[in-house]
Amino acid sequence: MQHDKPLIGIDFGTATTLVSQRLPGGAPENVPIGHGTAWMPSLIAVSPFGELLFGEGAEAAAGASALRSVKQCITLGLTPDALPGQERGGTVRQSADTLIKQLLEHVLLRARAAGADTEDAHFRLACPAIWDGPQRRRLATLARAAGIPVAVGDIVDEPVAAGLAWSEGLYWELGEDRPDGTTLVFDFGGGTLDIAVVEVIESLQDSAPELTVLSARGVARAGDALDLRIARDLEQDLEATGISVDRMPDPSILRALLVAAARRLKVLLSDTRYDEQAVPVGGGYTNLPLLTYTRQRLEEAFRPQMEEALEHVRAALCEARLRRRTTPDIARLARMPLSELATDVQHVLLAGGMSQVPLVRQAFEEKFPHAEVEFDRALESPEQSVVTGLVVHNYHRLNLPRPGFDLVLEWDDSDGGRRSELLYPAFEPLYTPHQVMRREELAHRWRGTPDVRRVTKARIRAMAVDGEPMDFSVEGSALPHLPVELHPRTPFSLALRLNGEMVVHDSTARPMTFRVERWPVLRAGEQGAIRLTRVRRGVQEHQRPSFTDLYSHPWQ
Known part of the structure; x- marks a missing residue:
């Protein structure tokens, strides 16, 4: 700590x-x-x-x-x-x-x-x-x-940090109870939209709070895209008055000034007291008219982006359901509206500067009528949510939605050298949208035939991104690695499923299946073992695969 x-x-x-x-x-x-x-x-x-x-x-x-x-x-x-x-x-x-x-x-x-x-x-x-x-x-x-x-373990996902700040602020700063149930964190910044679905529970061992991230996803398109859209509207307004940007002495500079003006207008119109604002172009263009923009135009420009953002919210909520191992049939999930998924959420936390655009709160209050939609009331502005969450230390347990470490297959070859294959790179999503569309098994899967010339004892190691090895804990027994066996010209595979199963097919007759209840956060000096539970053959291993094991949200 x-x-x-x-x-x-x-x-x-x-x-x-x-x-x-x-x-x-x-x-x-x-x-x-x-x-x-x-x-x-x-x-x-x-x-x-x-x-x-x-x-x-x-x-x-x-x-x-x-x-x-x-x-x-x-x-x-x-x-x-x-x-x-x-x-x-x-x-x-x-x-x-x-x-x-x-x-x-x-x-x-x-x-x-x-x-x-x-x-x-x-x-x-x-x-x-x-x-x-x-x-x-x-x-x-x-x-x-x-x-x-x-270290890499000291880098925290932005929406997760915002959730940490809010949870602690309610308890310590405002004197309220820690939030019960599920919280949707909607962090709309300048360059990225980040969404997290989190739960805060108290540890049964020491009553310390644990934050479990059920889903964390994002898209590299946020506030900057709205600035460009507003700037295009402003350029069209100038052209309507007979002023062509392309005919100005330096069109690129003028367009950059229009983007800067768009940012100012966006901030000014986020104040609900005003329905219209005007700003100068600046940059010495004193002969150009004031740039005027209305709240109605701002909302019209922003609405398509907000609708796209809500689709990412829907995807995150579907993923959260799957991590809880709720297993609706695929036909129902394909039709499931956001209004039904919204019943899983008790709190919506708005963070990031773009969340101050009034349409954001309006959209969430409409789509999540049973949830409390709010900014972090313990902070002066939503922009402070992430940075405040970075200095929260009472939440000493943070469970990630995917492994924050590499999984590596290692073996010694016949010449005495050490060989390896990267099975899973840290923080990589466990599935892609293409797998969703093709109805494939939703898992990160590595398949290959290791180059061995004889029966070889090999090992699966977990390596922190900083290069430090990590231990496994299999049903309470500490192991520096998972032992596997490789045969010449025999395939090897590893699958990390969305429901927390890790399935290893080596050259032995039976696959090894482990259940991972949570992926731990890895910080320098605080690294713990990766806790695995073996799925016993004949009980869970031979059950018919459930929808959770095979599919996720067909949200696109």
Whole structure:
């Protein structure tokens, strides 16, 4: 647990970056790293002298030309745009890793200047729920290079962090009971939409709260997409007055200014007191008219995206049902409306800046009439949900929806060397939408024929993403690995099913089937064994496969 050290959380977001801390024996508190605000814009630009600028300085120097959303380079595997060079009118190109590292260095400097106790502190970062093991490892590597000592296990899914903050805030800050039942966390940020379905229960062993994540999923399309849609509307408004953006001296700069204006209008119209707002184009275009936008147009632009988001909510709720091993027949599940799935949810937590658009709350209150729809009342704004959850330490047990470690098949060959095959990469989804559409078994499956020349004793190892080996605990017995047997020219397979079963087919006559009740969170210094229960042959092993074992939500 590391309660004797300061705990620092960094929410490196697509649009903004926030920092929080929790001193030993204290409560979570925000560290104001912005110029007059708690947050710093995640912007990067180049100074007239060729130096990189960050946050408000980048915005002041480059305006709409500043680089936004550098985090998306990890999410989408992109190469960042060239930064306009201020000195000679050229451009400066840096790798995404260099930019992210230096941005994190700047965030750390600001946090120290704002009074954060970073010496000998334990750090945590947040990431989108859709990130896989290599993406998380990449962020951890860049953070360590920036002077932020984190392991992959210190990186928490953003919607899960928001749920942690809310659960603790209700109990400690507001003096209310911890939430009973199922909570849907809807984290609508600038670059990603993240959804989690979680349950908070008390441990039977020590009454400590446990948070079980039944589903965590996301999509790399959120607030930025709405900004672009509004900007297109504003460009059409200009064309209606006879002003063509393509005929302006620098169309790309003007379009960047329209996107910046779209962001301002979106924020202004999130205040329900106003039905219409107007902002200038800025950037020296004083001869252009004010850009006017109404709440009705905002909702019309946002409604298709909100409907798509609700489909992802439906998918998450279906997955949560399957993890509880509820087994409706496939015909019924294919027809099951969101209104029926909504009965599983007692609380809806809205987080992220985009959740403040009034249409979001309206949609959830309509679709989830029996649930309590709210923001985190213990916080000043929804943007603080994730960063506050990063410094929660009372929830020392966090059960993940999928393995946060690699599963590796190892064996020694006849020449004395060690061979291996990666059976499952950490954090990879257990199934794809294509498997859903084709009605295939919903499981991560590895099949292959290991290159052995004789009967070989092999082993399945669990490896944390940081490279540290983990133990298994099979019905109370600790094992450094799972023993298997390989024969020449004989297939081997491993399947991780959505219902928590792990099925191993080696070269012996009978497959080994284990049940995993929960996938533990893996943090540095707190790694525990992976608890497995053997499914006995003749009891569960030979039952007819249920719908849960084979299918998931045909939501597309």
